[in-house]
Amino acid sequence: MIRIEQLTKSYQMGGESLQVLKGIDLVIHKNEFAAIVGPSGSGKSTLMNMLGCLDVPSGGKYELDGQEVSGMDDDELAEIRNFKIGFIFQGFNLLHKLTALENVELPLIYQGLSTEERRERAIQSLEMVGLGDRTDHKPFELSGGQQQRVAIARALVTKPPIILADEPTGNLDSKSGAEIIRILHDLHAKGNTIILITHDPNVAQQAKRMIRISDGLIVEDVEVG
Amino acid sequence: MGIIQAYKLAIASILSAKVRSFLTMLGVIVGVGSVIVAVGFAQGSTKSISDQIKGLGSNLIQITINTRGGNRGVTLDQLLDFSDQHADSIAALAPTMSASVTAKYGTKTHDTTINGTSQEYSLIRNLKVQEGRFIQSIDVDLRQKVAVVGTAIVNDIFIDQDPIGEKIILNGQVFTVIGVLEQKANGQDSSDDDQIVIPISVAQRLSNQSVIRNFSIQAVDAAQVDAVMTQLNTFLYGIYQSSSAFRVFNQAQILSTLDTVTGTLTVILSGIAMISLVVGGIGIMNIMLVSVTERTKEIGIRKAIGAKKRDILMQFLIEAMVVTGIGGLLGIGIGLGVIKFVIGGLGIVPEVYSITWILLSFGISIAVGIIFGLFPAYRAANLSPVEALRFE
Numbered sequence: 001m002i003r004i005e006q007l008t009k010s011y012q013m014g015g016e017s018l019q020v021l022k023g024i025d026l027v028i029h030k031n032e033f034a035a036i037v038g039p040s041g042s043g044k045s046t047l048m049n050m051l052g053c054l055d056v057p058s059g060g061k062y063e064l065d066g067q068e069v070s071g072m073d074d075d076e077l078a079e080i081r082n083f084k085i086g087f088i089f090q091g092f093n094l095l096h097k098l099t100a101l102e103n104v105e106l107p108l109i110y111q112g113l114s115t116e117e118r119r120e121r122a123i124q125s126l127e128m129v130g131l132g133d134r135t136d137h138k139p140f141e142l143s144g145g146q147q148q149r150v151a152i153a154r155a156l157v158t159k160p161p162i163i164l165a166d167e168p169t170g171n172l173d174s175k176s177g178a179e180i181i182r183i184l185h186d187l188h189a190k191g192n193t194i195i196l197i198t199h200d201p202n203v204a205q206q207a208k209r210m211i212r213i214s215d216g217l218i219v220e221d222v223e224v225g
Numbered sequence: 226m227g228i229i230q231a232y233k234l235a236i237a238s239i240l241s242a243k244v245r246s247f248l249t250m251l252g253v254i255v256g257v258g259s260v261i262v263a264v265g266f267a268q269g270s271t272k273s274i275s276d277q278i279k280g281l282g283s284n285l286i287q288i289t290i291n292t293r294g295g296n297r298g299v300t301l302d303q304l305l306d307f308s309d310q311h312a313d314s315i316a317a318l319a320p321t322m323s324a325s326v327t328a329k330y331g332t333k334t335h336d337t338t339i340n341g342t343s344q345e346y347s348l349i350r351n352l353k354v355q356e357g358r359f360i361q362s363i364d365v366d367l368r369q370k371v372a373v374v375g376t377a378i379v380n381d382i383f384i385d386q387d388p389i390g391e392k393i394i395l396n397g398q399v400f401t402v403i404g405v406l407e408q409k410a411n412g413q414d415s416s417d418d419d420q421i422v423i424p425i426s427v428a429q430r431l432s433n434q435s436v437i438r439n440f441s442i443q444a445v446d447a448a449q450v451d452a453v454m455t456q457l458n459t460f461l462y463g464i465y466q467s468s469s470a471f472r473v474f475n476q477a478q479i480l481s482t483l484d485t486v487t488g489t490l491t492v493i494l495s496g497i498a499m500i501s502l503v504v505g506g507i508g509i510m511n512i513m514l515v516s517v518t519e520r521t522k523e524i525g526i527r528k529a530i531g532a533k534k535r536d537i538l539m540q541f542l543i544e545a546m547v548v549t550g551i552g553g554l555l556g557i558g559i560g561l562g563v564i565k566f567v568i569g570g571l572g573i574v575p576e577v578y579s580i581t582w583i584l585l586s587f588g589i590s591i592a593v594g595i596i597f598g599l600f601p602a603y604r605a606a607n608l609s610p611v612e613a614l615r616f617e
């Protein structure tokens with residue numbers, strides 16, 4: 001369960017302080033499927049980075065499964081990212097020198113798993129996103145939709161309870177986008193907590209809950225679907 | 226992340242940028258290569274000189290009379306008497322007088338050294354003849370113009386010809402060759418095989434000098450060497466009333482002086498080579514800093530999916546170590562190649578390989594990797610994941 005209270009984030013810009021998040025209160029329960037929407041620059045990605053422990057808040061509280069996250073050091077945060085969170089980035093963020101399989105194995109390397117176990121789980125994960133036949137392809141040999149699916153396979157391979165997706169369909173045509181949403185639905189059905197950012201109202205309608213952010217504050221929080 | 230995994234990662238990353246990796250290594254290759262060559266050269270020179278000194282025989286004592294003594298001083302007869310009186314500790318004594326000459330045989334010439342001495346010299350220096358005979362007392366007494374030649378001279382001017390009985394001209398005087406010295410070195414020029422031995426009395430005339438300044442003495446055994454040296458010092462001091470007019474020394478002293486000299490040589494040469502290693506290390510740091518910047522995005526991705534600080538630190542550090550380690554191995558290979566084919570192959574000095582220095586320079590190249598990789602690796606490890614991910 002995710003619980004944040006009065007979460008703020010400011011950036012220091014040449015002496016001036018720019019407050020991007022202005023006090024967010026939010027509770028997301030286990031196995032929820034929430035969409036975050038809002039205009040560009042409203043702070044969606046900033047919030048998502050906070051939830052994904054990629055960045056630390058300037059103020060407020062963030063409790064993840066009963067653990068206070070805001071006071072943790074870098075390595076503790078890395079551990080949470082590694083074990084609890086599967087992050088799907090807007091820009092795929094694959095390592096282009098590695099094959100699909102090696103990219104998917106990466107989080108498991110940092111968990112210290114053996115080569116065989118890594119391989120086995122990475123192949124499983126790639127099969128789950130329908131790329132069982134593309135394991136040895138490098139990212140540039142794959143289509144955008146396929147790359148995004150590799151990124152999803154990488155997020156899933158550690159079997160994290162929480163999946164965070166920052167505009168997972170943003171760069172894709174509607175067919176590939178629909179495929180990605182279908183995978184997210186499957187994961188939700190299996191018990192994962194899913195939080196996704198989107199600009200696409202149709203995609204947002206796929207979720208069970210829609211959180212609208214404007215200018216660093218939550219302005220709407222409704223059930224949908 | 227395990228160590229083996231980190232090595233695999235490092236090797237993959239090095240292979241993905243072969244040219245750059247090689248250029249990074251270049252400093253270490255050159256540095257380690259020159260350490261190996263420098264040390265090999267210094268030790269080779271030491272070996273060649275100390276081999277020559279050891280070849281002189283172990284119980285050898287030498288006396289040198291300084292020019293300052295003028296024309297007065299100890300005579301051969303005085304020393305021979307002295308040696309007879311101490312027959313229990315002195316096995317033999319021979320005078321020596323050397324000079325450079327050009328030996329002529331027919332139209333052929335050969336620049337060499339003549340050694341005027343007596344019969345005892347063959348015992349003291351362990352010189353045997355492979356043909357003919359050595360100088361004998363009668364040659365000295367009768368001032369016979371006879372010569373015993375080394376194989377270097379035979380090889381040069383008596384090709385395919387028996388030199389015994391042939392006439393050669395030394396400083397305008399005609400000498401008859403009566404023997405050929407047994408080969409001691411490899412018959413090359415400037416080695417022990419490149420000398421002509423003639424009677425001391427003839428050498429005195431030839432060089433127009435009556436004073437003999439060099440004597441070689443053989444103690445009966447090594448244990449007597451110190452005692453004989455003391456006796457000689459006392460005896461000579463009695464004659465000259467000054468300890469600076471003469472010098473009595475033996476092989477052990479020369480060897481220890483030589484060791485100091487070549488020790489210094491090794492330190493200087495390898496010091497210079499070390500500097501090039503440090504320069505190489507700075508090059509590595511430079512290239513690695515660029516590489517960390519270029520790979521900011523990669524670092525961001527790795528951290529975002531769970532890499533800890535030490536995972537990134539280890540990745541870059543091991544990469545630096547593998548680069549310098551491979552560079553070190555290549556440097557050692559090239560250095561040994563130079564020693565074998567250039568220094569040893571051309572006969573400049575004998576080939577000497579020092580395991581200590583090979584291991585040491587390999588260790589140093591790894592250390593260079595660690596030291597100069599640390600800063601870039603530390604930088605990479607401390608990047609914030611969000612900042613790094615934003616990097617394009």
Ligand SMILES: Nc1ncnc2c1ncn2[C@@H]1O[C@H](COP(=O)(O)OP(=O)(O)OP(=O)(O)O)[C@@H](O)[C@H]1O
Nearest residue numbers: 011012013018020039040041042043044045046047
């Ligand atoms: N590292 C940073 N330094 C300075 N300002 C930043 C930084 N990161 C984000 N911002 C600012 O914070 C604001 C919110 O950015 P954010 O990326 O969260 O927007 P967003 O809602 O995800 O927009 P989009 O829909 O376009 O992705 C923007 O005005 C942006 O300029």
Ligand SMILES: [Mg+2]
Nearest residue numbers: 044045046166
């Ligand atoms: Mg965004």
